[in-house]
Amino acid sequence: MADRKDGRPAAPTETTIASADWDSRDLSGEQHERVLFVDVDMTEAAGVGAVFTDCTFRGVRFNASTHTDAAFLNCTFVRCGFFDATFAGCKLVGSMFDGCTYDLMKVQGGDWSFTGLPGADLRRASFTDVRMREVDLTGARCAGATIRGVDLSGGWLHKADLSGCDLRGSEISSIDPLTVELRHTIIDPYQAIVLATSLGLDVRDSPA
Structure with missing residues (x-):
């Protein structure tokens, strides 16, 4: 299983739903608190304000599910499917994902800070207006993804592939252009200055 970047293990569970x-x-x-969910079918499940704390999901199918103002706090997701799942205004602070699939997953608003997505294939996922401070996207495959208006402050993005990704409006000061793939990445003028500065360039206005 992929490790959280601070080395913390997954929270222990006390009950199981299989x-x-x-x-x-x-x-x-x-x-739900400290529950282990194994091979549970949550296809097209939906709801507002559900709270899962210190839970582990193994092989759970979240396909076409819709979660609004829900919280998955310090949870662990292993080999789960999120095809066409929607998370609107949700909190996933401190959660960890390992070996999951994310095709057409949509995240709109909410707080995904300290979330671990190392090596995740997010090429067909979208994140808009999400707080993702100190997220672990090490080696993540985000080519062609939409990551707009996202706060990536302090994020781990080493060896992430952001080629062709739409990053407009996102906070990208933690991106190192020398270790992240940025070919054909879509950015706005302000972000261009941020990246140029990170490369040591001296950006100035043209002389009058």
Whole structure:
């Protein structure tokens, strides 16, 4: 399993829910703490305000599910599927992802700070207006992804592939152009100055 960048292990769990059919389940208001979910089908599940704390999800199918103002705090996701899943205004602070799939996953708003996505294939995912401070995207494959208006302050992006990625409006001061693939990456004029400065260039206005 991929490790959290601070070396902390996954939180221990106390109860287990295995092979349950939660297809189309209304998760609104549910609260789960220190639960191990194994091979649970959450396809098309939806809800507002659900809270999962220190939970581990193994082989859980979140396909086409919709989560609004939910919280997955310090959770661990192993080999889970997020095809066409939507997270709107959700908190996933401190959560860790390992070996998951993210095709067409949409994240809109919310706080994903300190989240671990090392090596994740996010090429067909989108993140907009999300707080992702100190996120671990080491070696992540984000070519062609949408990462707009995202706060990546202090993020780990070493060897990440951001080629063709739309980064407009995102905070990218933690990106090292020498260790991150940026070919055809879409950025705005301000971000161009940030990257030029990180390369040691002296950016000035043209003389009058």
